[in-house]
Amino acid sequence: MGGGSGAKKRIEQLSLSEGDKIGYVYDFGDEILHNVTLEKIVQPEKGVEYPRVIAENKPRYRYCERCQEQGKKTIAAWICIECSEEEGREVLLCEDCLEEEHEDHYADEILY
Ligand SMILES: [Zn+2]
Ligand SMILES: [Zn+2]
Structure with a gap:
């Protein structure tokens, strides 16, 4: 909520070295815990606004099994809860195959 003793702390104040790992709890309601590794410390580039995102994970898409049987990707x-429970997987x-x-x-x- 932007409060508490750690709210004003900057990453540079944590005295981390390259290779150090920290835990980062994103949301105290859902307890999403990230394991963060400090990979590299570099000098700030001119004309760049920080913080910035330098890489993102691609979503790991999963595919329709009925389409896959017909050679389509x-x-x-959707996940059919009823069939999943029945078949144990x-x-x-x-959307179309669900309907x-x-x-x-x-x-x-x-x-x-
Ligand atoms: Zn399908
Ligand atoms: Zn079903």
Whole structure:
């Protein structure tokens, strides 16, 4: 919430060295814990605004299993909860396949 004793601390004040690891809790409600490694300390570049994002993970898409059977690669948007429970594995589907074969089933949207 921007308060507390650590709120005004800057990363440079933590006396970290290259290779050091820290834990970073993003949200105290959900407890999303990031393991952060300080890879490199470099001089600031002129004309660059900090902080800045230098790299991002690509979302790890998962694919519709019904489309996959037909040799198509369609990103799955749904997980059929009913079929997943019945088959003991994750049954992933695109919008069209969900409507065609699982229309009365309870399903959850996949968030990437
Ligand atoms: Zn499909
Ligand atoms: Zn189903």
